[in-house]
Amino acid sequence: CDPIKGDTISGRVTWKGSSDVSPHAGKTVRLRFVMNEADIFSLRFSGPPSTGSTRQDTSGQK
Secondary structure, eight states: OOOOOOOSSSSSOOOOTBOOOOOTTSSSSOOOOOOSSSOOOOOOOOOOOOOTTTOOOOOOOO
């Protein structure tokens, strides 16, 4: 992926300038994190917002 610097809560990861991962839909994907003095507190994949509906929380937390 393209380098990510700084603190972010909802940052977007890009590969060669694009965040479109649709060519990999339905395939096994492996992630490897190479970090320097960094922590990951959460990770989320999300698709485009649905039209006409509200977003559903699938985290399992209340």
